[in-house]
Amino acid sequence: xxxxxxxxxxxxxxxxxxxxxxxxxxxxxxxxxxxxxxxxxxxxxxxxxxxxxxxxxxxxxxxxxxxxxxxxxxxxxxxxxxxxxxxxxxxxxxxxxxxxxxxxxxxxxxxxxxxxxxxxxxxxxxxxxxxxxxxxxxxxxxxxxxxxxxxxxxxxxxxxxxxxxxxxxxxxxxxxxxxxxxxxxxxxxxxxxxxxxxxxxxxxxxxxxxxxxxxxxxxxxxxxxxxxxxxxxxxxxxxxxxxxxxxxxxxxxxxxxxxxxxxxxxxxxxxxxxx
Numbered sequence: 365x366x367x368x369x370x371x372x373x374x375x376x377x378x379x380x381x382x383x384x385x386x387x388x389x390x391x392x393x394x395x396x397x398x399x400x401x402x403x404x405x406x407x408x409x410x411x412x413x414x415x416x417x418x419x420x421x422x423x424x425x426x427x428x429x430x431x432x433x434x435x436x437x438x439x440x441x442x443x444x445x446x447x448x449x450x451x452x453x454x455x456x457x458x459x460x461x462x463x464x465x466x467x468x469x470x471x472x473x474x475x476x477x478x479x480x481x482x483x484x485x486x487x488x489x490x491x492x493x494x495x496x497x498x499x500x501x502x503x504x505x506x507x508x509x510x511x512x513x514x515x516x517x518x519x520x521x522x523x524x525x526x527x528x529x530x531x532x533x534x535x536x537x538x539x540x541x542x543x544x545x546x547x548x549x550x551x552x553x554x555x556x557x558x559x560x561x562x563x564x565x566x567x568x569x570x571x572x573x574x575x576x577x578x579x580x581x582x583x584x585x586x587x588x589x590x591x592x593x594x595x596x597x598x599x600x601x602x603x604x605x606x607x608x609x610x611x612x613x614x615x616x617x618x619x620x621x622x623x624x625x626x627x628x629x630x631x632x633x634x635x636x637x638x639x
Contacts, residue, residue: 366398368478369450369457373405373433373442374465378413381465382420387575388463389426390471395478401457402426403450405442407433429453438603440552443527444543451538460537462553464528469575474529477570481531485560485567487522488529488574489515498579499526501569502554508619508627513569520569524557529574536565546613548603558618586631589638596635606631 370388374381385402392400406414414430421428431445443462450460459481463469467490477486489500501513501522513522530553532540540560543552557567582588586600599605608628615624 366458367454367456368392368398368400368459368461369454370400370402370461370463371443371446371450372402372463372465373407373437373439373446374409374413375407375433375435375442376409376411376413377465378409378411378416381413382416384463384465384467384469385417385420385426385428387469387471388461388474389424391469391474391478394471394475398478400427401454402428403431403446403454404428405431405433405437405446407437407442408435438549440543440547440549443552444545447542451542455538456534457537458534460532460534462527462530462532464577467528467575467577469529470573473570473572473574476572477531477574480570481533483533483566485525485533485536485557485565486531487513487525487567487569488531489513489569490528490575490577491573492578493576498577499528501525501567502557507623508615515569515571515573517569520571522557522567522569523561524554525567525569527553527556528577530557531570532560536560536563539563540565544613544617547610548607550604550606551610551614555614555618586635593635593638597632600631600635 417428417430420426477488487501490498492498497514502510502524503513503522504510513520543556586596586605601607612624612628615627
């Protein structure tokens with residue numbers, strides 16, 4: 365019997381979290397030779413998520429380990445905590461699935477992806493409610509400029525990924541470092557994929573979509589061009605924005621000092637120009 369460890373983080377999205385796990389349980393039902401367990405980091409939710417996960421674990425016989433956060437982990441911090449736990453307590457797993465709890469997984473598609481897992485990281489791309497590509501693989505084409513990599517592409521190799529659905533073979537997971545502690549919310553998954561690539565491992569987008577996940581709404585964020593410049597700047601420097609220290613660290617680590625120096629200014633220019 366093979367073992368798959370699913371790692372996700374959540375905060376006050378009880379219905380989404382339960383729906384996500386239930387859809388993955390349906391996937392497990394299609395794979396007779398696989399056993400699933402879940403490592404879920406609940407970042408101090410106040411909507412009953414933790415109790416609901418405990419109930420689901422008992423009622424459905426689902427192996428769910430709930431790790432408690434302090435409310436300040438955010439996405440990358442939560443995933444980092446889950447990965448850290450899995451490296452110690454689930455070290456014998458054959459595969460690890462990094463998942464976002466707002467993905468509505470297609471059970472058949474994910475079962476095919478798991479069955480086809482070999483020596484490469486497989487990225488399960490998602491579509492939005494209208495059937496358009498939303499998240500998946502990333503390929504850099506010139507400097508920090510990148511293009512999305514989709515299941516319908518002829519070349520599905522990628523440099524990194526959005527970690528909405530990423531299947532990492534056991535050997536690669538154990539050999540790879542955790543998500544960088546420099547990041548709180550965004551950039552952690554991009555950086556994680558680039559770390560895996562630097563170790564010499566291959567990543568590719570799987571040939572069929574893994575499920576549905578709508579893109580994050582830019583309204584009310586630092587990318588919202590209808591907001592005043594001063595407010596956009598404040599939001600950019602917030603934890604869920606693009607804080608300058610984290611952005612500079614990402615650029616310097618992955619693209620070099622010269623790129624970090626020049627491209628770290630780009631977001632400020634965008635805000636100044638109203639773009």
